[in-house]
Amino acid sequence: MHGRHGRRLVKELASGEKGQLKPFNDELVNEVIKECSENFLALQSLIRKMQEEGLDFQTTRNADHYGALINHLSLIRNKRCLMAYVYNRAEMIQNLAWTVGLRLFELPQEIQEKLTHSEKEYFKRHSAALESYMSKADLNLNVDMVPPKDPYIKVRVLDDLGEGIVVSDKAANFASPLYALSQTN
Amino acid sequence: MAEDFGDGSAASAAADMEEYEMLMSTTDVELLKTAWRNEKAAPEILQFQAQLVKRAREQIQLMEETIEDFEESGLDPLTVSLYQMDLDRAQFLLRSYLRVRLRKLEKYMLYIWKNDSLWNRLSEPEKMFVQRCIDDMEKHLEETVLSKLPDNYQSARRQSVISEEDDMVPEPRLDTFVACKTSNSFVSLRLADSERPLEMERQDVSFVLYKVIEDKIGADIDLV
Numbered sequence: 001m002h003g004r005h006g007r008r009l010v011k012e013l014a015s016g017e018k019g020q021l022k023p024f025n026d027e028l029v030n031e032v033i034k035e036c037s038e039n040f041l042a043l044q045s046l047i048r049k050m051q052e053e054g055l056d057f058q059t060t061r062n063a064d065h066y067g068a069l070i071n072h073l074s075l076i077r078n079k080r081c082l083m084a085y086v087y088n089r090a091e092m093i094q095n096l097a098w099t100v101g102l103r104l105f106e107l108p109q110e111i112q113e114k115l116t117h118s119e120k121e122y123f124k125r126h127s128a129a130l131e132s133y134m135s136k137a138d139l140n141l142n143v144d145m146v147p148p149k150d151p152y153i154k155v156r157v158l159d160d161l162g163e164g165i166v167v168s169d170k171a172a173n174f175a176s177p178l179y180a181l182s183q184t185n
Numbered sequence: 186m187a188e189d190f191g192d193g194s195a196a197s198a199a200a201d202m203e204e205y206e207m208l209m210s211t212t213d214v215e216l217l218k219t220a221w222r223n224e225k226a227a228p229e230i231l232q233f234q235a236q237l238v239k240r241a242r243e244q245i246q247l248m249e250e251t252i253e254d255f256e257e258s259g260l261d262p263l264t265v266s267l268y269q270m271d272l273d274r275a276q277f278l279l280r281s282y283l284r285v286r287l288r289k290l291e292k293y294m295l296y297i298w299k300n301d302s303l304w305n306r307l308s309e310p311e312k313m314f315v316q317r318c319i320d321d322m323e324k325h326l327e328e329t330v331l332s333k334l335p336d337n338y339q340s341a342r343r344q345s346v347i348s349e350e351d352d353m354v355p356e357p358r359l360d361t362f363v364a365c366k367t368s369n370s371f372v373s374l375r376l377a378d379s380e381r382p383l384e385m386e387r388q389d390v391s392f393v394l395y396k397v398i399e400d401k402i403g404a405d406i407d408l409v
Contacts, residue, residue, distance in 0.1 A: 033333045040335035075335070076344040082330045083341075083353065090325060094291050098284075122325040129317035130287070136310040137283065139242075144280045148273040 002039075002074040005031045006081030013088050021092050023114045029085065032078050039075040043068050093123050102127040102142065213240050214275060219368075219407050221282040226364070226408035228357040228395055230289050230297055233308045234282075241279050248272045286311065294318045295342065295354045359396055364409045366390045372405045374398065 009028050016022050046068040050057050057065065093115070100107055104124055115123070134141055220234045252272060255265045290297060290307070294315050297303045307315065323341045331339045338344070342351040367385045374383040374397055385391055390409060398406050 029330075033330070036334050036338070040338070072345070075338060079330075079334060079338055079344060080353070082334075083326065086326055086329045087322075087355075090322060091292070098288075116329065118325055118328040121328075122321060125321040125324075126318070129314055129321060132317070133287065133310050133314040136313070139280065139283070141280050141284050141287070144273075144277045147277050147281075148270070 002035075002070070003077050003081075005035060006078040009085045010081050013085055019092060019095060021089065021111060021114045024089070024116045024119065025085075026116070029082065032082055036075050036078050036082075039071040039078070043071040043075070046071070089119065090122060093119055094126060097123065097127045097130060098142070098145075102131060213237060213244060214278070217241050217275075217278050217282065220403070221278055221285070223402055223408045224282060224285050224289075227402065228359055228361055228363075230286065230293070230303055230306055231402060232306045233286070233311065235308060238279065238282070241275065245272065245275050245279065248275065287314065289357075290315050291318060293355060293357055294322065295351075296356050299351070299354065359399070361395050362392055363395045363398070364390055364392050365398055365402075365406050366409055367405055368407050369405050372401070374401075 005028060009025065009032055012022065012025060012028070046064045047057055050060065050062075050064050050068075055062070055064075057068075096107060096111065100111075104112070104120060107123075112120070130141075216237055217234070220231075220237060224231050248268065249272065252265060252268050255268065290311060297307070298315055298319060304312070326341050327339075331341060337346040340346070340353075342353055344352055366389055367387055370387045372385045374385065374393065376383055376393070376397060383391065383393065385406075402408065
């Protein structure tokens, strides 16, 4: 049946957890691409048939014309499914660059395994584009992802530490039980 | 404390407060905050605030130097940490502003590239970034899908050669609602489906279609 594989492809995308990549479904993608080629062959042979019968394809409205039209429409539907599949994965790959890291080796092995060769290349090139922007802007945008909170956390001293801990070059001796410490310490 | 004042001085205190708020709202940090909020809430890309970003960066640098000086001169650590806190906030604001824009550029690269008025809202590095994004994305789509499709169906932007215009370009949804308030004292809006205009006073928050206020953002109206 026309378009069933395409639908499965998009369904796979929609059923996945948001932002979670699944392994690239090579098999299904190839099925859909094959279907596109079949549609195209059918389309061409119908047009050829009409031409051989001496009919004008643009104006004749017979069974062959509509047959060709259906093949054309299934083809572009399949194309949309394919593109949606690949494009949405590419968007998730863009997200990885922001949330995980700009280098391929920074991605966990299990994510890398889910990417195709072309997707890995895309990740690298896209990260390079981001880096080039950051170097032109002379600003690293991959830090400070969350707004700064209150810079102090409360620390309760549970045990007598004696000497104390070095806090920004200064020794605090923790005599009283409650302290406000900078989060970076 | 209010009961300590007579009526007259309470009113003048309120007026002072308003004046103070007006003054505060024109500092670069507040302006950047407003630009950042607008950019975050708007569905499409807004004008890049080149001058503002430039000033913010200069101020950040100045602050960094000041803090270094303070640390060297052994100023009260509390004071230094307050400055540091302010610096952290300013840096977050600037980075987040640029980041929000980049995320939009990634999402609507072709749409922005094709539309001159949107394209002109970008900074030079942003333009180069979009161009690279488009090349990379099209190359990836080409390798994975398009090159395997029949002739006449290989365009990344059109469904097939018989499409009369680019019909595969992701576009932002502009017919969406946004929350906004006016930065001036009074703004009157003409809504599409109502006879009476919507009148907004300062500090009123309204929920309106983005399209209605699109051209007033940054001038009369700010998004929240």
